[in-house]
Ligand code: SF4
C-alpha cells in the first residue's frame with residue numbers, strides 16, 4: 001500500500017488545464033490549415049492533384065465589381081484562384097503543403113476544427129470554422145452531463161483510441177460531465193467513427209434508434225464525416241446514412257483528443273475555461 | 274532470389290520475385306510443395322490470389338517463411354473460380370483463415386476444409402444472424418452472444434460462447450464488420466491515397482503498416498531509402514511498439530481493477546505518442562513514412578529533448594511496472610488465465626507477443642531483418658507459461674528493450690538525406706511480386722504486391738498479425754470462465770480493422 005502511495009506521489013498531477021494555446025503542441029503538429037489564395041499561381045492545381053482524398057477544390061474568383069474582360073489587366077492583388085479545403089475530407093497528410101510551389105497552404109498548430117454543419121468545414125482562408133452551441137432548450141435538458149454511446153462503424157482504431165484517451169488522467173473529460181456509457185438506452189447521443197461499412201450499417205441504425213430522443217449525433221474523424229481515405233464509388237462503405245442527422249463534425253485522422261474535447265465543449269456552449 | 278526445388282523461388286524479406294522465373298504449378302503439385310515446406314519447419318505468411326485480368330482465373334501464391342534461414346519460399350498455381358486443391362488446414366491448422374479467405378474472395382475451394390465459412394462477409398450485405406455458428410449440444414449447455422456493438426469504446430466483432438455454467442467450451446469469433454475494401458484501394462488508389470490507406474489498415478499500427486507498404490513499393494521500384502531514413506523508421510516503429518505495449522499494460526491493470534497502474538500507464542502511453550507527434554506531427558506517426566524514406570528527421574536539439582523525455586518517462590514507467598508486477602492480487606488474476614500452450618501456438622501459426630508468450634521464438638526483426646534491423650539487433654523476449662501474465666511480461670520486457678534501442682539509435686543518429694527523389698518510387702518492375710515483413714507491435718505484418726506486364730499494380734495482399742492470432746484467443750478461452758473473457762481479450766488486444774481490411 002505504501003509503495004502504491006509513493007508511486008502515486010511520483011506521478012504528480014497530469015491533467016491538462018484548458019484552454020490550451022498552440023504552444024501546447026509541437027512545432028510539427030498539423031492542426032488547422034490556413035489558405036492564402038492570393039499566393040496562388042494562375043492555373044496551378046498542384047494541391048488538388050496531390051490530395052489523396054479530393055479535399056481541395058479550386059474555383060475562379062467570383063467576379064468582383066466588374067467582370068474581367070480580356071483587355072482589362074487582372075489586378076495583381078486579385079487572387080487567380082479561390083482554394084477551398086474541406087476539413088471533413090482532409091486527413092492532415094502534408095501532401096498539399098508539400099506540393100504547393102508558393103506556400104499558399106500552411107498548417108497552424110490550432111487544434112480547434114469542429115463545426116456544426118458540413119458546410120462550415122469548407123474553409124477558404126485563415127479563419128477557424130464557426131461553431132454554434134446547441135439551443136437553450138437542449139442545453140437545459142442535458143444539464144451538466146453528457147452521456148454518449150460510441151459506435152465504431154469501420155473505424156481503424158485511430159479515432160477510437162483517441163476517444164478512449166479522453167478518459168485518461170491527462171484529458172479527463174469526465175471533469176466536464178462527459179462520459180461514454182455502455183448502453184444507447186443510457187445515452188444522450190452517439191459518437192460515430194469509421195466510414196460506415198456495409199456490415200455495420202444496420203447495427204449503427206439500430207443503435208441510433210435505441211437512443212432515446214432528443215439525441216445528439218457526433219461524427220468523429222475524416223472517415224465518419226466523408227469516408228476519408230476509404231471513400232470510393234463502389235467500395236463496401238457508404239457513410240452515415242441520411243436518416244441519422246449529424247449535430248457535430250470533428251475533423252481529423254484521427255482528431256487530437258483536445259480537438260474532440262474542444263468540439264464537445266463548444267457544442268455544449270461552455271467556454272473552454 | 275535463389276533457386277530451390279522446382280516451381281519455387283526463395284527470397285529474403287523485401288525481395289522481388291520475377292514471375293517469369295516462377296511458372297505456375299498444377300494445383301496438386303502446389304499443394305504438395307506447400308505441404309513439404311510447411312512440414313520442414315516453414316510457416317505460412319500469406320496465401321494471396323490475384324486476378325489475371327479479364328478472365329476468371331487467379332494466380333494463387335503461397336509465401337512460406339523459413340525462419341531459421343531468414344528466407345521466404347514463394348510458389349504459385351493458377352485456378353479458376355470453383356476449382357481448388359486439397360485443403361491444407363486439416364494437416365496445418367495455421368492455414369485455416371487463409372483458405373477461408375481464398376474461398377470467400379475468389380471462390381477457390383480448399384477441399385476438406387473443416388469450417389469453410391466466409392471470414393469477413395465481404396460480399397454479402399447480411400447480418401450475423403443469418404450465418405451458421407458452431408454450437409455445442411447437451412444438458413446445461415448455454416450460448417452467449419456478444420456484439421457487434423460492445424459496451425466499451427472498441428471496434429465491432431461478434432463473439433459466440435458455448436458454455437457449461439461459467440466454463441467456456443468453445444468460442445467462435447465472427448468478424449467482418451470492419452471490412453472497408455482496403456486492398457482494393459491499395460491497387461487502384463493514387464500513390465498518396467495508397468499510403469494513407471496503408472496507415473489506416475489498423476490505426477494503432479500506422480507506422481508498421483506504412484513501413485510494410487513502403488518496403489514492397491520500394492522493392493518493386495528498385496529504390497533504397499537512405500540510411501538516416503532507415504534509422505528514423507526504426508525509431509518510429511519502436512515508439513509505436515512502446516506506446517501500445519504500455520497502453521496494453523494499463524488496460525490489463527484496468528481489467529483486474531488495479532486502478533493506480535491503469536491510470537499511470539494510460540498517461541505514460543501518451544508520452545510516447547507525444548514523442549511520435551513531435552517527430553511526425555501526428556500522435557500515431559501518420560505522415561512520417563513516404564516511399565523512398567521519411568518526411569521528417571531529428572535535428573540535434575530534438576534529439577536532446579527526446580533523450581531527456583525518454584529518461585524521465587522510463588523512470589516513471591519502471592516505478593509503475595514495479596507496482597503492477599509486485600501486486601499479489603494482480604498475479605492471482607494474470608497467472609494461469611487464458612493459457613495457450615506452445616503446441617497450440619505452433620499449430621495455429623500465432624505470431625508476435627502472443628507467440629513469444631507461449632515460448633514460440635519468432636520475431637521478424639530477428640528472423641527476417643530489414644532496414645535498420647539488419648544492422649542493429651534487439652534481443653527476443655520469451656516467456657513460457659502462455660497465460661495472461663506471460664503476455665504482460667513479454668510486453669514489459671519488449672518495452673525495456675525498445676527503450677534501449679531508442680536511446681542508442683537517437684545518440685548515434687547519422688545526419689544525411691531522408692528520402693530519395695519523390696517520383697523515383699512510382700514506376701515498378703513488370704511481372705513481379707514483392708514481399709515485406711515488418712514486426713509490428715502485435716507481431717508480423719506481411720504485405721505482398723504484384724505487378725502486371727506493364728508494371729502496374731495488379732494485386733495487393735495485407736496480412737495483419739491479428740489475422741493469425743484471433744483463433745489463438747478462441748483457444749485461450751477454452752476451459753476458462755466466461756468472466757475472464759475481457760482480461761484474455763485485452764491480453765491479445767487484436768485488431769478488428771486489421772483483420773477485416
Ligand atoms: S493535408 Fe488534407 S487537403 Fe492537404 S493533401 Fe492532405 S488530405 Fe488533402
Ligand code: SF4
Pocket residue numbers: 154155156157158159160193194195220221222223224228229252253254255473476
Ligand atoms: S478518420 Fe483516420 S483515424 Fe479515424 S477511423 Fe478513419 S482512418 Fe482511422
